[in-house]
Amino acid sequence: MSMIDFQVIAASGEVSLFPLHLLGMFFGSLGLVFFLGAAVGLIRFPDFYTRMHAAGKGDTLSTMLMLTGFGLVTMEDFSLGSWLLFVKIMGVVLFIFIASPTVSHVLMRAASEDDEMPLTEADGKKSSNKGKKRN
C-alpha cells in the first residue's frame, strides 16, 4: 500500500510539504500495523486479562500514531490556523495518552473484584472444569 503511495507522490511532483506528508502517512500506516496486532491479540488471547493487555496497549499507541499522522497530513501551510489545528489534534493525542491507561486499569480492577473471573492460567483451568461440571 505504502509503495503505491510513494509512486503517486513521485508522479504528482508536489514538493511543498512533501516530507511532512510522507512522515504523516508513515505514522498512519504504523498505527494501522499496531492496531492489527491489537485486533489479532483480541481474538487469539485466552482470557480477559491477557486480552486487556492487547487492547489497552495496542489501542493507545495506534490511536496516538494515527491521529499524529493525520495532524501532519492535514497541514496545508505553516500559517497560524494550520498550527492551531495541529495543536488541537495533539491535544486529543495527549488526552488519549492520559485516559487510555486509566480505562485499562478501571476495567482490570472491575474484573478482578468480580468473583466470577479467574486470575491466572491455573485458576482458569480449575474454574472452567467447575463450569463444565455445573453444566
Place this chain on the structure above:
Amino acid sequence: MYPVAVFLLLFLNWVVLSGKFDAFHLGLGVVSCLIVTYLSHDLLYHDRKKGLERRLLEAWSFLRYLPWIIWEVVKANLHVFKLAMTKEGYEEMSPRVVTFETYLKTDFAKFVLANSITLTPGTITMLIRGDVFHVHTMSQFLEDDLLTGAIERKVAEVFEPESLKKT
C-alpha cells in the same frame, strides 16, 4: 498563586480550542475561564505546599521523562505484536499477579507510577491499596524486570527527589 496558574493554563487551552483572536471571543474566553477557575480550581494541583520554582523544576524533569515513556510504549506494542503474531511468543505467556510496595508518598506520583506501569510492556496495574501495588504481568521475565524498580526510580526523580537521597 495557584488559581492564577490554573487560569492561565485554562486560557491557553481556550485559545487553542477557539482559534479566534478578536476582542469579543477573547472576552468570552476570559469570562468562561474565570467561571471554570471558580468551579474547579481545587481539582488541579492537589498538593498546594510546593512553591513555584519546585513546580517549574517538576515540569522540566517531566518533559525529560516523556521521551523515555514514549519509547516504552513503543516497546510495549512490539511486545504485544510479538505475542499475538508468533507461536513462540504465545507459548511463553504465563499471566500472574505481582505485589510490591512503593516508597512514593504523594498521590500524584503514585498515579504517574501506576499509569507508567500500565504503559510499559506486559504489565497493567490492577489495584492500589495504600502503598501496595497489585500488578498483572504477562510472564516471569517481565515480573523480574518490574521488581528491579527502574520505573519507580524514574518517577521518583521527577516528583520526589528527596526520597532517592535517603535510600
Place this chain on the structure above:
Amino acid sequence: MIEYFAIVMGAALLVLMIPVFYRIWVGPTSYDRILGVNVIGTKTAVLLVVIGTLYDRVDMFVDFAIAYALLSFVTAIVVSRYLNRTISQKEMETREKKAGT
C-alpha cells in the same frame, strides 16, 4: 493524493474493526464486550478525523473527535462502576480478610 490516503486508511480501520466486533459478539463475559466497545470508541475518534480530511473540514470534525473521546472515557468509567457498583457488607468483610492474610 491525501484523499486516497484517507480513504485507504478509513477502509483499513473498518476492516480491522471486524475482529473487534467478533469479540463483542462472542465475548464470553460482559467485560470482553466492554473492552471491544472501548476499542471501537477510541477508533471512532480517528475515523471522525478521517471523515474530516475527506470533506476538507478537519477544524470542525476535530471538535466531534474531542467530544467523542471524552464521552467514551466517561462511558468506560460508568460501565465499570455499574458492574461492581455496590457489594454486600458480608462480601466486603471476607474480601478484607482475604487481603489481610
Place this chain on the structure above:
Amino acid sequence: MKNTSLIPVVLVGFLLFYASTDFPEWGDPQSPASSSPVSSHFIAKTGVDTEVPNMVTAVLADYRGFDTMLETVVVFIAGMAVLAILRNFSRKKPVKRGHEVSVEPDLIVTNTVRLVVPVIQIFSFYVLAHGHVSPGGGFQGGVLMGASFILIALSWDLERALTRFPINRCMVVAALGILLYAGIGVLSMALGGEFLDYAELEKVLPVSREMARYHAMLGVEIGVGFTVTAIMFALYANLSSRGRLEGGL
C-alpha cells in the same frame, strides 16, 4: 432464538445499505433537498429576514425560536417530574440500606478526573460560545458540562459532587436558564417588537442591529445550557441513588 432474530437485522441492514446508494452526491445542487423551494427560500431570505451570520443558528433560534424554548421547558419538566417522584421532601434522613457499601474512590481514576474535568468544562464553554459559527450550542455544551459533574460524582461519590453543585442550586440554575430565554423574549417585546424579536435589543445594547441579534442568540444559548446542565446532573443524582442523594453509583 437469538440467531433467528439475526435474520431480520441483517435483512434490514442490507436494505438500508442498498437505499444509501440512492443518496445524492455531497453538495449536489440538483438534489431534492437543495432544489426544493423551502431551502432556496431560507438561503435567499435568511440574511434579509434575520440578519444572522449562520443559517443553522437562524433556523434554530429565530425561525423556530418558540420550538427551542419549549424544548428547553420539556427538559425542565422532565427533571421536575423525576424530582417529584424520587426526592424525599420530609425532614428526616432516608435510611441507608444495611447491605450496601459503596466502593472506595480509586486513586488512579480520581487523579485522572482531576486533570480531565477542567478541560471538559472549558470545552463545554467553547462549544456553547461558538455555537454560531461551528456545530454546537446550548444543548451540546450543557450535556458536556453536566457530564463533567457526573464524572466527579462517579469517581468520588455523590456527596463530593453535591458540595460543588448542591441540588437546590441545581433547581435554581435550571429555572434561571428558562427565565433567561423567556426574559430575552419579553425584553424584546417590551422594547416594542414581538416576542423573541431580537433586533429590538439594539436599543439597549451598544451595537448594530445585526450584532444585537448575534448577542441575543448567545444569551438564548446560554439559557439553554444552564437548564440542560442542571437537569442532567439532577437526573443523575436522583436516579443513581434512588432519591437518597448519597453514595456512589
